[in-house]
Amino acid sequence: MPDPEVPVTDLVSPVVQSRSLVTEIPGPRSRELSARRAAAVPPGVGTTLPVWVERAAGGIVVDVDGNRLIDFGTGIAVTTVGNSAPRVVAAVREQVAAFTHTCFMVTPYESYLQVAEKLNALTPGSHEKRTALFNSGAEAVENAVKIARSYTGRPAVIAFDHAYHGRTNLTMALTAKNMPYKHRFGPFAGEVYRVPMAYPYRWPTGPENCAQEAFDTFVSLVHTQVGEANTAAVIIEPIQGEGGFVVPAPGFLALVSAWCAEHGIVLIADEIQSGFCRTGDWFACEHEGVVPDLITTAKGIAGGLPLSAVTGRAQIMDSVHVGGLGGTYGGNPVACAAALGAIETMQAEDLCGAARHIGSVLTGRLTALAEKYDVIGDVRGRGAMIAVELVEGNGSKTPDAGLTAAVSSACHRNGLITLTAGTFGNVLRFLPPLVISDDLLHEALSIIEDAFAAAV
Ligand SMILES: Cc1ncc(COP(=O)(O)O)c(C=O)c1O
Numbered sequence: 001m002p003d004p005e006v007p008v009t010d011l012v013s014p015v016v017q018s019r020s021l022v023t024e025i026p027g028p029r030s031r032e033l034s035a036r037r038a039a040a041v042p043p044g045v046g047t048t049l050p051v052w053v054e055r056a057a058g059g060i061v062v063d064v065d066g067n068r069l070i071d072f073g074t075g076i077a078v079t080t081v082g083n084s085a086p087r088v089v090a091a092v093r094e095q096v097a098a099f100t101h102t103c104f105m106v107t108p109y110e111s112y113l114q115v116a117e118k119l120n121a122l123t124p125g126s127h128e129k130r131t132a133l134f135n136s137g138a139e140a141v142e143n144a145v146k147i148a149r150s151y152t153g154r155p156a157v158i159a160f161d162h163a164y165h166g167r168t169n170l171t172m173a174l175t176a177k178n179m180p181y182k183h184r185f186g187p188f189a190g191e192v193y194r195v196p197m198a199y200p201y202r203w204p205t206g207p208e209n210c211a212q213e214a215f216d217t218f219v220s221l222v223h224t225q226v227g228e229a230n231t232a233a234v235i236i237e238p239i240q241g242e243g244g245f246v247v248p249a250p251g252f253l254a255l256v257s258a259w260c261a262e263h264g265i266v267l268i269a270d271e272i273q274s275g276f277c278r279t280g281d282w283f284a285c286e287h288e289g290v291v292p293d294l295i296t297t298a299k300g301i302a303g304g305l306p307l308s309a310v311t312g313r314a315q316i317m318d319s320v321h322v323g324g325l326g327g328t329y330g331g332n333p334v335a336c337a338a339a340l341g342a343i344e345t346m347q348a349e350d351l352c353g354a355a356r357h358i359g360s361v362l363t364g365r366l367t368a369l370a371e372k373y374d375v376i377g378d379v380r381g382r383g384a385m386i387a388v389e390l391v392e393g394n395g396s397k398t399p400d401a402g403l404t405a406a407v408s409s410a411c412h413r414n415g416l417i418t419l420t421a422g423t424f425g426n427v428l429r430f431l432p433p434l435v436i437s438d439d440l441l442h443e444a445l446s447i448i449e450d451a452f453a454a455a456v
Pocket residue numbers: 076136137138139141164165166167237241242270271272273274298299
């Protein structure tokens with residue numbers, strides 16, 4: 001942990017917290033690097049916005065041309081505490097100078113234990129828990145499925161429409177969307193079954209019927225096509241990330257949770273994108289009063305370093321034989337130090353409260369924008385995980401991916417990093433760092449308003 005004698009702010013060079021564009025976006029130096037990239041990196045690794053980064057902190061990313069952009073992407077919901085957050089930097093420096101790696105499975109170290117204890121305490125439910133650490137979100141999901149299968153002795157896993165769980169073979173099978181995640185990469189892992197998501201905006205009989213009807217369909221499909229006794233786990237994002245920030249209809253998660261408990265099926269909440277204060281609580285399933293059996297986390301956990309975790313009921317986690325879980329780098333000490341710094345920041349700075357404040361500002365201005373433009377079909381999300389779904393308008397809910405791309409590009413040109421999402425590519429999602437200033441937040445919203453004015 002950071003040495004209290006060292007003022008953490010001295011460890012991080014300041015990045016001025018204002019937007020400033022000194023070249024067109026992307027600038028000449030960025031364009032040079034993009035040209036070099038083509039000869040060194042395959043195009044399969046895509047790029048949302050080809051401005052090359054020099055440094056970043058708080059709500060600002062500085063590019064190699066000296067432009068300062070507002071960060072509404074946080075590297076896909078990772079730098080929740082801000083880039084190079086002072087406590088993360090201090091903890092990492094101290095750890096990297098002490099030792100970089102031993103492998104927890106060879107000779108363990110305390111920071112792994114401290115992260116596990118934190119996760120056991122912070123995740124929903126007061127039952128006894130255990131935590132195992134890994135590197136990426138996909139790896140955590142893979143391990144959650146391994147653990148659920150080992151515990152239940154059953155093979156099948158149920159996943160939802162619009163789900164995203166990663167790019168490894170099993171997690172591609174769990175992920176719903178073909179392009180770009182699965183196209184030409186099959187065959188995929190077996191025993192994965194898909195059911196409809198309780199997606200209120202697109203539920204055929206209306207949002208008021210969504211929770212119960214989606215649950216009835218889920219029960220019927222699992223019963224008739226899979227069999228409860230063959231089902232190890234149901235995996236669900238309490239708010240879907242890549243799928244377009246779909247918030248399941250209220251009550252749906254609780255129905256699924258109770259049904260899983262009734263049938264001895266492990267409920268896995270994938271909180272890799274929605275966890276760690278992002279939605280205004282430590283974990284998104286808390287809003288629905290749901291206590292999952294296993295919870296997967298990554299992204300925001302370690303302030304930008306690669307770390308992920310599976311946390312869950314002791315009896316489930318302890319069911320795996322000795323040596324069945326792990327990996328060379330899982331719970332790397334530098335990543336664990338970063339996680340302790342990030343979690344301390346979230347607690348000390350009440351970043352759950354900050355997320356709720358950001359959510360009310362975003363929702364307020366975006367809802368007003370939706371009243372002006374009927375192409376904004378839905379404004380949804382929680383806390384600092386808010387999105388707008390764009391449609392053709394005039395009463396039509398036909399997705400408009402072209403308009404979404406145009407609005408996003410206009411934001412980029414004006415120095416705001418935004419991301420798109422959604423099965424139909426028609427969702428603009430906003431993921432600011434929770435330490436962003438009100439001034440930057442409002443400036444970003446003005447850029448979004450201008451982008452709609454220009455594109456619609
Ligand atoms: C909900 C969810 N699960 C899993 C993953 C995969 O995480 P990673 O990219 O770290 O493998 C992601 C990444 O976007 C995610 O949002």
